[in-house]
Structures are given as C-alpha cells and as structure tokens.
Amino acid sequence: xxxxxxxxxxxQVWRIPTIGRDLVNSFAFVDADGSVTLxxxxxxxxxxxxxAGLAAMGKRPADVTRILLTHVxxxxxxxxxxxxxxxxxxxxxxxxxxxxATAGTIVQKPDxxxxxxxxxxxxxxxxxxxxxxxxxxxxxxxxxxAGGLRVVHTPGHSPGHVSLLHEPTRTLITGDAMFNxxxxxxxxxxxxxxxxxxxxxxxxxRLGELEYDRAAFTHxxxxxxxPRERIRGFLTRLGSG
Ligand SMILES: [Zn+2]
Numbered sequence: 220x221x222x223x224x225x226x227x228x229x230x231q232v233w234r235i236p237t238i239g240r241d242l243v244n245s246f247a248f249v250d251a252d253g254s255v256t257l258x259x260x261x262x263x264x265x266x267x268x269x270x271a272g273l274a275a276m277g278k279r280p281a282d283v284t285r286i287l288l289t290h291v292x293x294x295x296x297x298x299x300x301x302x303x304x305x306x307x308x309x310x311x312x313x314x315x316x317x318x319x320a321t322a323g324t325i326v327q328k329p330d331x332x333x334x335x336x337x338x339x340x341x342x343x344x345x346x347x348x349x350x351x352x353x354x355x356x357x358x359x360x361x362x363x364x365a366g367g368l369r370v371v372h373t374p375g376h377s378p379g380h381v382s383l384l385h386e387p388t389r390t391l392i393t394g395d396a397m398f399n400x401x402x403x404x405x406x407x408x409x410x411x412x413x414x415x416x417x418x419x420x421x422x423x424x425r426l427g428e429l430e431y432d433r434a435a436f437t438h439x440x441x442x443x444x445x446p447r448e449r450i451r452g453f454l455t456r457l458g459s460g
Pocket of ligand 1: 294295395437438
C-alpha cells in the first residue's frame with residue numbers, strides 16, 4: 220500500500236499523515252515567502268513522519284515558523300515540545316487547553332455522563348512532554364497564514380478545541396470536531412474522548428454554517444466532493460445537538 224509522506228489537499232495546503240495512511244494527520248500551510256505553518260504534531264513518535272512529510276513538500280523543519288494546535292491531546296500535541304525545539308517555532312493554541320499543555324496531560328477528565336468516560340477517568344492520565352504555549356488562538360481570529368486562516372472555536376472534544384478555515388482555498392480543517400475514517404465515514408468523536416460530549420454535538424453544527432469546498436480531517440481522509448452538503452446532511456441526521 221502506498222503511503223505518501225505528504226498529500227496536497229489544496230494550493231498551499233498539505234496533509235501529513237503521522238499514523239497510518241490517514242488515521243492521525245498533521246497539516247502544513249505554505250506561505251508565499253516559502254515559510255511553513257504546521258498544524259498539529261501527532262504523538263511523541265511523530266517527528267520523523269512530520270520531517271519526511273515536510274521533505275516531500277520540499278521543506279525543512281527550519282522553514283516552519285509557526286505551530287498551531289487544534290487541541291492538546293497526546294495524538295496532536297504529543298510531539299509539540301519536540302517540534303518546537305526542532306523548528307524554533309512557537310506553539311499557538313486556544314487558552315482552554317493551556318492548562319493541559321503546561322501539565323503535559325489532559326487536565327479535563329473524560330465526560331463522566333457516560334460509562335466509558337467514567338472508566339477512562341479512572342485510568343492513569345495519558346502524559347506527553349509538557350510545553351509552554353506561545354500566542355493564544357481566539358475564536359474569529361484571522362491568522363496571517365497562507366493568505367488567511369480563520370480560527371473557529373469548536374469546544375467539546377476539549378475546552379480549547381479549534382477548527383481552522385483557510386479562506387483563500389475554502390479548505391476546512393475540522394480537527395477532532397468531526398472524523399472521517401474511510402471505514403466509517405463522517406462521525407463525531409467517541410464520547411469517552413470528549414471532555415463534554417453534549418458540547419461536541421452542539422459545536423459540530425458550527426461546521427455546517429461555514430463556507431468551504433474541501434474538508435480535511437485530523438482523523439480520516441479529506442473530502443472534496445460537496446463536503447459542505449455532506450457535512451450538513453450528517454448534522455441534520457444528528458439532530459439539533
Ligand atoms: Zn485526536
């Protein structure tokens with residue numbers, strides 16, 4: 220099975236799989252001056268995959284000037300400290316996940332309204348190398364990334380979870396607000412992985428209100444055929460949340 224190190228999703232936008240073909244994905248945006256913004260850093264062992272992905276794009280870690288995190292869970296922030304060291308770039312994230320970054324673990328317990336959530340809450344907390352976050356991402360911010368990257372706060376999976384909308388190419392990066400595994404299709408994050416699943420359901424509807432022609436997922440493969448209609452259809456079947 221071919222497993223490309225990096226997949227171009229749109230002009231200036233690349234997906235870098237860090238586990239499997241698309242089980243866990245990072246993303247990279249390339250600016251006109253050649254600099255790179257990395258989105259998510261995968262698990263602690265992800266850096267060789269990220270560096271290989273950058274190489275496939277003709278880039279090196281030194282080209283990365285910014286690291287953004289959709290949220291601070293070990294499969295997205297596990298290598299944030301290491302990638303920050305390798306690139307010299309700050310790690311930007313929403314303040315809702317700031318405590319988890321500095322603690323090096325998920326501070327907010329899994330949603331204990333659910334049996335698996337209660338079970339997971341009793342397990343040892345997953346840990347990763349802690350790090351000091353750089354600038355904060357705020358809902359509505361338009362970051363100067365590849366012509367304009369909009370921050371959309373979609374809490375629930377974690378308090379500081381954000382989705383990202385690249386306005387020039389109308390590309391949505393859902394983060395863990397929605398998954399699109401090839402064996403399953405569109406789905407919300409499992410309840411036990413959320414700090415507040417009711418809020419996950421509620422904020423997923425924000426993704427139906429945005430304008431985009433491509434949707435890309437931190438878990439799963441990108442969707443280029445009528446993604447907005449398909450996501451809206453999924454949200455309709457989900458109900459009002
Ligand atoms: Zn995840």
